[in-house]
Amino acid sequence: MQAPGTKLDDMTPNSDHQAAGKTYLVTGASAGIGYFVAEQLAAANATVVLGCRDTAKADLAMRAIRTQVPDARLRSVRVDLADPSSLPATVESLDVDHLDAVVLNAGVMPTGPDRRVNAAGNELTFATNHLGHFALLAHLMPILIATPNARVITVGSFTARSARLDLTDLQSEHDYQPKRTYERSKLAQILIGFELDRRLRAHGIDNASIVVHPGGALDSLTPSRPPLFSRTTTQHLLALPAGALVHGKHAGAEPIVRAVLDNEITSGELWGPRIFGLRGKPHREAPHLHMTDPATAAELWTASSKLTELDPLPLPPNIPVRTTSEYQRHGA
Incomplete structure (x- = not known):
């Protein structure tokens, strides 16, 4: 119950037993922000499925979580988003008849100047x-629709604020720039997150599509979680000045966990850190216009469907859906 005079944005969900009986899938849960999302959801008494490409790292992540949450209920499944042909087997290996939320978190950044x-x-x-999560969502959608009030949490990036999608060059074939390609991939995820909200509403489905970003999150401001990863005292001390602007990955996970657990958060919202969108407690944000543009999102959905040969949720014809201006009004 919200206390009188307390704003929703100032509340921190009471995690004790609040997710008991719930099952959540987190992609990219063996490292970084995804790991801390899994740890924090486990602390809320959920059953957490760690979706990881590297099964050995998934085992290490579960060991690390159990050092923090001894009675954690954990499983892992192999999720290789770069290999869409593997995803039907991933969903089959989940072996669940309900899924209360999926956190679409995993991602890669280019490691060199060459296009791969x-x-x-x-x-x-x-x-x-983008495409891997789009395909995974298509395979998961029957389970999500069968689960009352299930949530799809799309993890974007602060960098999407300055990114612009080029619908004529989604594959960066004509002008490949690694950093820009990453930023556009995160913007694509955000656009699809808002487009999914429109389609859920059009179908009258009670699932929610919520978009979240972690702000600026540094390894050096993140607590160690052996045997998975360690941060030295020297690294932490050197990073302290940066803590005025950004935070650690454990804090970057908080808006994501909030979006999973807080029933007051509704479909079509964007959440991130409070202070300049880079650090601080979670709060609801007003998305920038280019993140919610219906025409761009619809064209991107169509292109993604063609590239994956999948459509998570076809849009019924002639049904009004939420517009960009309505997302702005529902923002912070």
Whole structure:
């Protein structure tokens, strides 16, 4: 119950037993922000499924979580977003008849100047961060629709504020710039998150699509979680000045966990850190216009469907849906 005079944005959900009986899938849960999302959800008594490409790292992550949450209920499934042909087996291995939330968190950043492609011939960053999650969502959608009030949490990036999508060059074939390609892939995820909200509303489905970003999150401001990863005292001390602007990955996970657990948060909202969108407690934000543009999002959905040969939720014809201006009015 919200206390009188307390704003929703100032509340921190009471995690004790609040997610008991719930099952959540977190992609990219063996490192960084995804790990802390899994840890914090486990502390809320949920059953957490760690979706990881590297099964050995998933095992290490579960060991690390259990040092913090001894009675954690954990499982792992192999999720390789760069290989869309593997995703039906991933969903089958979940072996669940309900899924209360999926956190679409996993992602890669380009590690060199050269453009790379996956086995399907799609540019690797866009294919992993966006198309992989789009395809995974398509395979998960029957389970999500069958679960009352299930949530799809799309993890975007603060960098999407300055990114602009080029619908004529989604694969960065004509002008490949690694940093920009990453930023566009995160913007694509955000656009699809808002488009999914429109489609859920159009179908009258009670699931929620919520978009979240973690702000600026540094490894050096993040507490150690052996045997998965460690941060030295020297690294932490050197990073302290940066703490005035950004935070650690454990804090970056908080808006995501809030979006999973807080029933007051509704479909179509954007959440991130309070202070300049870079650090601080979670709060609701007003999305920038280019993040919610219905025409761009619809065209991106169509292109993504063609590239993956999947459609998570076809839009019924002639049904009014929320517009960009309505997302602005529902923002902070």
